[in-house]
Amino acid sequence: MDLIKIACVMLAVALFLGILTSGDKDEVPPVSPEIESETISSDVAGVAGTVQAEEKGEMHVPAVSRPAQDPLILEKGESKLAAERRNIESKVKATVRLLEAQGEKLFPSFREKGSPWYQDSFCIFVWNEDGTLVVCPPDPSREGKNIKELRDADGKPIGELLMETALSEKGEGWIEYNWKDKNNSEPYHKCTFVKKASSEGKTYIVGADLYLENYIVCRNLEACEYTDEPGNPQIAELLNPVSLDRNLELDCSLAHSVIEPGKNTTSHVVKTPEIHYILEGEGLLCIDGIPVEIHPDQFIYIPAGSVQTTYNTGNIALKFLIINQPARSEQSVELL
Template sequence: MRISKICIQLVLSISLILLFLSISVYSQQEDQVREEEREENCSQLQLHSKLSAQKDDTALKVREAANLVEEKGEEAFPEFREKDSKWLYDGFYIFVWNINGTRVVYPPNLTGEGQDVSGLTDFNGKPIGKLFIETALGESGEGWISYEWTKPNETEPFTKYSFIKKAAFGEETYLIGSGFYVEDYLFTRNTGNCEFINATGISLCELMHPERMESDPGINYSIAYVVMDPGEKSLPHRLSNPEIYYTLEGNGTIFVDDVPVSLHKGKLVLVPASEVQYVENTGNSSLLLLVIDQPAWKAENEEIVG
């Protein structure tokens, strides 16, 4: 009888220990999941806040500069030209125009001061000089203008976003402004300067891959841009993940397990994981495709067949 009681106590003790361990492991797993969710949310918030913070900071500084001009008039201008000050640092600067379009403060190039820039246009001919003035003279006296502008030592344009605000001192009326390049705070890619490689027998460029971006984008898919000449076809292959084809231009056929599916502008095809697939351009012009992999494409997930 005594041995039976000891056995029962032992079994109960072991059961309690196992229960405690299972609860502890489950709790640790829950904590790990929560931590991963927090890290993902923080990463996404950080990416979002970079643009938002820059936008808020630019508007704040322009308003502060406008207040300074309304307080001091032209006596404030030298402060905007002081390097490594709150007004001029790391590519940030404040510019000032007379409301008639004469540029009176331009720290990046002082020789540009005194010029009539009322007819200023952006890379695509957008009349930004006129828009700056109209914005300053508008009902709210301030606003944002987007336009295409080239960076120093660059030839291709980038999107610039500038905040404009009116300021008055005595009988003079000015517009105060500053801007930033949107691409410095958002990931963008242009197919025109994308590096093409040969993959599965066709030409493509990698528009976006999370493992080759400067900061964690919080995504797990990749996008490739494919250009196929008439008559060209890819090698039969399969992936261990699903793959999406979206047709931008042209006509073709995608074969999924030898079953043909037509491709034309606006057509999307989802290829299930592990299905043998290949694409052929059956039209008379280039076939342009976007190819999306989730998870992001990896060489070990792809197999050339036959």
């Protein structure tokens, strides 16, 4: 992919200082014969589910809700994330059909590792209508516990939302949230699809999880560490496929750089093409002896092999993004 084309995509991302990109090249497993395939629901209601609370004598400002996306457009998604989303919906719906036909005698099969309901990172959960967990394949010790008061890492009442979504008139939907468990120091983004099932006079909630970290990379600048070497600007890598333990469909890197007032970088050669996008401050970028004045909302393409030096000529920190293709490495920079 041409570096200029990459830059056009990255510039919009730069305004948010975040990166979203698809990952995980593993093929999405087909729905097994036991869980027959069904067409994805033409509705995405419930993805941003909310619980409204009214307190006597208190006026509430309506919360800003996320707009529902056109389900017909969503069905056209060709990414592995879109395929897995459809796959999970299909499996949950097929499981509901089997549960409604055969009842609780299916529960032991749901817990059997390697079965269509429990394999790799996929498993089926079942709650009863009051929120009590009745099937939890990864951790059977949690069965019998109620999820009604369950909240995510941000305090979002996901227990209530899961129940509300499944028991609604539509009877199904997605809930997204930030989840933190004992095995991870940082919360990770997760979605759960739930659907109501009725069998033998009982009502159940059937669901399965979608782990977005397998498909999307999202980092905050404040979580990135800056280098602090004499003669060099402070640089924090926002995204570099070389340092990430996953297969990204990407061959470039993005870093955030800061040069304090009155400072400059050591003259150096970058062996790969590079683009700078200026966020704040002003300065002078010398490329093979040619001075280029730099200011906010400007991008500069720098050919591979150029000698470059950047000066902060303003009174505030000079901040900019650096895009390299291929991804920047220690071998790609030569100090002079």
